[in-house]
Amino acid sequence: MIFQRDALSNVICNIRIPNGSNEEVGTAIFIEKNNEPYLLTASHVVQNINPQTYIVLADQKGIPTKLLLSTLLGGASFVNHNQADLAKVKIPITPSNQSFLQGRCFPFxxxxxxxxxxxxxxxxxxxxxxxxxxxxxxxxxxxxxxxxxxxxxxxxxxxxxxxxxxxxxxxxxxxxxxxxxxxxxxxxxxxxxxxxxxxxxxxxxxxxxxxxxxxxxxxxxxxxxxxxxxxx
Structure with missing residues (x-):
């Protein structure tokens, strides 16, 4: 499948970690493997995540939508690669995140x-x-x-x-x-x-x-x- 640049905007999200008066920011991509969704990013991006961490992604109309990271992950946690700067988390599909995940993942x-x-x-x-x-x-x-x-x-x-x-x-x-x-x-x-x-x-x-x-x-x-x- 060929993706245009505009379509690829749908498979990524902005990670924002409030830290006092500032925010740490990074990027992540949604991946689908064996019909299961994952969020993939660099491990250094998520090393300081806290309960206030949230993501911003596009809704169906292309409007930025905020979602607490904890709501997206439904209790799952990131796992770091033992060598490379990579962090993954398999996202359990819940009533709270199902609509956000629909048609959003890049195929493995x-x-x-x-x-x-x-x-x-x-x-x-x-x-x-x-x-x-x-x-x-x-x-x-x-x-x-x-x-x-x-x-x-x-x-x-x-x-x-x-x-x-x-x-x-x-x-x-x-x-x-x-x-x-x-x-x-x-x-x-x-x-x-x-x-x-x-x-x-x-x-x-x-x-x-x-x-x-x-x-x-x-x-x-x-x-x-x-x-x-x-x-x-």
Whole structure:
């Protein structure tokens, strides 16, 4: 199945963690495997969740809708990957969350859990909520950016706990709030009047963070979905 960028807005949500006068913000994606819904994000996004944590997602009219995370999860808890910056939770379907989950999940069979390296010629799209933008106001409008892999695999210490992990490095930087968001090969590319279409949209990774140096250079680090193989 090919997903347009607008349609992919429906499979993600903004996670907001109230912390005093501020809010920590991040992104997560709804996944469906064997007809069971999951919420997938970066583990560092949800490490400080509290009872006031809530998500913002689009209703059927594209209007931002708030939902307490505890209501969505129905008592379930996140499980962290033992190496990669990934956190998952299987969502039990309850009367309180059933309507929110209807038609919202990205199919697991369109996640690339292989060890195959992404070509540097493939256009990639990351979708999320940098600085929390896109989840407040009259319309739900997560931000997307298009880029390419600068390196399909680089081993680096994770930014949060220094555990060595493989990453996909993008030519463009990330921004706070994108963490936990998905990175897709949409399966199509439009160049001028020409459109190239593949078999389906693929999820390749989850945003980890930004590599930067004192010169101002920045690159995004993406946790590849190969870490989901056998775990999700």
């Amino acid at each position: 069979n369109q996640i690339d859990t292989s060890n195959n390296l992404i070509s540097k010629d493939v256009e990639l799209t990351t979708i999320g909520f940098p600085l929390g933008l896109g989840s407040v106001g009259a319309k739900f409008s997560p931000l997307s950016y298009r880029t390419y892999a600068a390196a399909p695999t680089i081993t680096l210490p994770r930014f949060d706990n220094k555990v060595l992990c493989d990453f996909i490095i993008l030519e463009m930087p990330s921004i706070g709030g994108y963490s936990g968001g998905p990175m897709f090969d949409l399966g199509y590319m439009i160049t001028g009047m020409m459109s190239q279409t593949k078999e389906k949209t693929l999820l390749h990774g989850i945003v980890h963070g930004t590599i930067s140096d004192p010169t101002g250079g920045k690159l995004a680090a993406i946790t590849p979905c190969k870490y989901l193989d056998g775990w999700l």
